[in-house]
Amino acid sequence: MGPDPITPADDRMVLGGDVGGTSTRVLTIGWDGSPLGRGSAGGGNPVSHPDTAAAAFGHALREALAGLDPARVRAAVVGMAGGSALQQPTVRDAFARVWREAGVRCAPTYVTDLEVAFAAGTAEADGTVLIAGTGAVAGSLRQRHLVRIADGHGWLLGDDGSGFWLGREAARATLRTLDAGERLGPLAKSVLRELNAWGAAQGPGPNPGRLRVIHRLNTGPPVLLAELAPLVTAAHAAGDPVAQRIVEEAARLLAVTVGRVRRTDERTPIVLAGGLAARSSPVGARLRSLVAEAHSGPVCSASDGAAGAAWLALSAADAGAATEEARLRLALT
Structure with missing residues (x-):
């Protein structure tokens, strides 16, 4: 048996993901913006290679939740290049299956890669x-x-x-x-x-x-x-x-x-x-x-789309917790 899931004092978590053509990254954070888990995998475009994209996301998601209780995830936001492919039932079902197998109970929100990149660079x-x-x-x-x-x-x-x-x-x-x-x-x-x-x-x-x-x-x-x-x-x-x-x-x-x-x-x-x-x-x-x-x-830099997605998830779950301090903490980790 593996180790017991981590249960911090405030065990609420949110999750952000960034699915791109060259890499896939997932980040789990606590309510204060502190990173709790990270996962990464190869890229995958859901338009041209939906199965590859779903498999890569599943791998990164499992890594980011390792040692954590997935039922504690209160909100999840995923930025995706080619996200329009999720309108196709087969693609949507492939990603839904990944979430179920990971044990995440909340419904994920899918946004564009531009939206998570913007959130990674500014509040x-x-x-x-x-x-x-x-x-x-x-x-x-x-x-x-x-x-x-x-x-x-x-x-x-x-x-x-x-x-x-x-x-x-x-x-x-x-x-x-x-x-x-x-x-x-x-x-x-x-x-x-x-x-x-x-x-x-x-x-x-x-x-x-x-x-x-x-x-x-x-x-x-x-x-x-x-x-x-x-x-x-x-x-x-x-x-x-x-x-x-x-x-x-x-x-x-x-x-x-x-x-x-x-x-x-x-x-x-x-x-x-x-x-x-x-x-x-x-x-x-x-x-x-x-x-x-x-x-x-001002001209700002964004280095990690998954961090931007996680901050958007925190904002969706609790707007008061999604402070600039929390965003900067994510940007620096």
Whole structure:
């Protein structure tokens, strides 16, 4: 038998989850905002891979509740990219089964990934949020509910400035360099090595390595493009002018996406979330400058969507407990 469930003095708990394409995270917190349990798993988009998404969420949920009594969960909020898939009975039933098997009795509330990202960055009810990671999407919120959205169209139709976009631009720049027979810079070299085309690029004949790059990217999964994004960051740090131009354009496109959902006279917070929007990212650093130049209002960072979801769950269960102090405690853990 396992250990007895933890029963603190105030044993009421809430739970927040963030289901994304690359990772799934669940956080259980107490009434004072203190973390009690965490869980993580791989990503899963409920639109394209509902079974994978439900299984990943189930794994993370069990981890976050380990040693805790799931019957004590008073509210649960889950942010989900592709959450519209829950309107399909099979997808909805798959997630409902996960909750039942975990022993959680309260009915979960599903919201968008934009709403939990915004809550992770500010306690304000109105404002703007941008998520820039593998994909890119921005939204305007009123009373913590999404009222307007821009981009998030997917790698084929949009997600301008995202990880997908960066990787595609890196591949295109590499192919243009090969076509022109120009000297390969740090970015082109790293792309060729990543795609196992470096040897072919050193061989005889016109445009060596070109066919290898084209074949690999056109026959591989779309996420292969996003996996090239870190090469742009590394080449940017090495001073590659091609990578520097790509980074500048990515930041510009993301700033444009923010502007599509925000009025020019707004002074509400702007929350930036996702790896590309981080201060440590060259795209994020430049993006922050562009956003600050174009808009009024504080620019905030959000690092953990599950923390934002947990804070929203606490607010739903007891608005008085969902203080800024509790939100900051979550943001710092």
